[in-house]
Amino acid sequence: MNNGTVIFTVAGDAGGANALLPVIARLRAAGAALFPAGYATVPDLWRAKDETVLELPAETSIAQAGEMLRAHGAGLLLTGTSVNGVDLERRFVLAARAAGIPTLALLDFWSNYAPRFSSAPGRLDCLPDAIAVMDELAMKEMTAEGFPAHILHVTGQPLFDNLAELRAGLTPNRRKALRASVGVREGERLVAFACQPLNDVYREHGARAVLGYDEWDALPAVIDTLEALRAELPLRLLLLPHPREPKGKYDAAAARSWIAFAPSFTSSREVALVADLMVGMNSMLLMESVLLGTPALSVQPNLRARDALPMSRNGVIPRVERLKELPGVLRGLFGTPAGQALAAQHVSAAGRVAELALRLLNQGAVSGA
Missing domain, CATH: 3.40.50.2000 (Glycogen Phosphorylase B;)
Incomplete structure (x- = not known):
């Protein structure tokens, strides 16, 4: 005893x-x-x-x-x-x-x-x-x-627990101030990318062997697609590295004037709250974004395992597995209203x-x- x-x-x-x-x-x-x-x-x-x-x-x-x-x-x-x-x-x-x-x-x-x-x-x-x-x-x-x-x-x-409170507290002035704090100019669309250390998680065999892709398949594809879409829409991309990822991992990917890292004084949820679109692989942040009212997109090229993201599995969050479909899906998501009622068990x-x-x-x- x-x-x-x-x-x-x-x-x-x-x-x-x-x-x-x-x-x-x-x-x-x-x-x-x-x-x-x-x-x-x-x-x-x-x-x-x-x-x-x-x-x-x-x-x-x-x-x-x-x-x-x-x-x-x-x-x-x-x-x-x-x-x-x-x-x-x-x-x-x-x-x-x-x-x-x-x-x-x-x-x-x-x-x-x-x-x-x-x-x-x-x-x-x-x-x-x-x-x-x-x-x-x-x-x-x-x-x-x-x-x-x-x-x-x-x-x-x-x-x-506090997502509903965060969402309810976003006034137009608060949204404008938060977007300005992460460097978004008037008229720009803000896309955020939720990074993940997939190769670290699947270190024994490698993420590509287990999932069919890794972070270096998803993020570059998203960047290239957004670069092409910038001819139609003014865009800004914010990268949200995972806490376990080493500093500098994405420096080369961010070496473009319209790509930046989220400021350290801004939380990932604040970015999700004011972004026009949250993109990632199977990060929890995609689910949180939808619950905060922001559309999300899961990019999992050549997925060969069960999708780890429940909202992607049930179709609430669109999932792209064939990269040739990415431009059309991304373009269609801008301006799409996203709202998912917070399930009772999460209150x-x-x-x-x-x-x-x-x-x-x-x-x-x-x-x-």
Whole structure:
């Protein structure tokens, strides 16, 4: 039986870390004691949000993870999920299991379900006691992959909690000011591109072998197509590099007067809010853009795997697989109204995840032990 009272929180990817932030806030508001720990880009990300965070070495072992959990009086391990080659979340889950500490993982995206919880392909040997999932689609797909249904809890995506508020707060003056802040001139169409480190995610075999394309197939095609469209429309392209991508990765791609990087003082959501079109591959930002009222386009040349983007799979977000179709699709999307009602499960999702965490904490023991 575990007698700890602290919620020890671990994340190593930006997506999971950002999804955890509103949950951490809800837990603190409920009086819970938390100890955030992160690795890779997460410590800097959380510190920028005024979180005090322990920076975890990438070589942290399962035994060391267990020592940390005991030293900080952990009564619950709350993690994000990742597939980044380090994956400390899995080591902490195994350490917590050995120590009799309940575990809860928050899933933040509709792909790579099994690899997030497996030490080797197909094992599912790093399962926590509970997984908070975004919706019924994720639950259905995960059970089809062998996840026990009883550990899956549909809570919604905490990242979406404040999208309706952001969208409602965009006045014409606010929109004009935001567009000016990212360098958009009067009469220009603003296109944003959500970059992703696909070759890093699929480092073992390469993104092209797994997906059929990588970032260097999609982005240059979009740039070339927009360059041709500039004869008809004044355009500006803003690149939004992923937090895991090294500085300078896209410098050569941005070496044109009408292409720039989004300013550091502007969030990706602010760009999505005021852009005329958001383009990317299978980034979560495409979904957020649609929910913020901005049209989105998924460019996945020669796609050979299941589309990881749910709104692209169900047709809400158009998807281009044949690059010869890209000019016509892009041209047709300018001026297209985009609006998608925020699903009920994505309203107050952070509160539902926090309630689940507190329930597990109060149980004080691993389910089924």
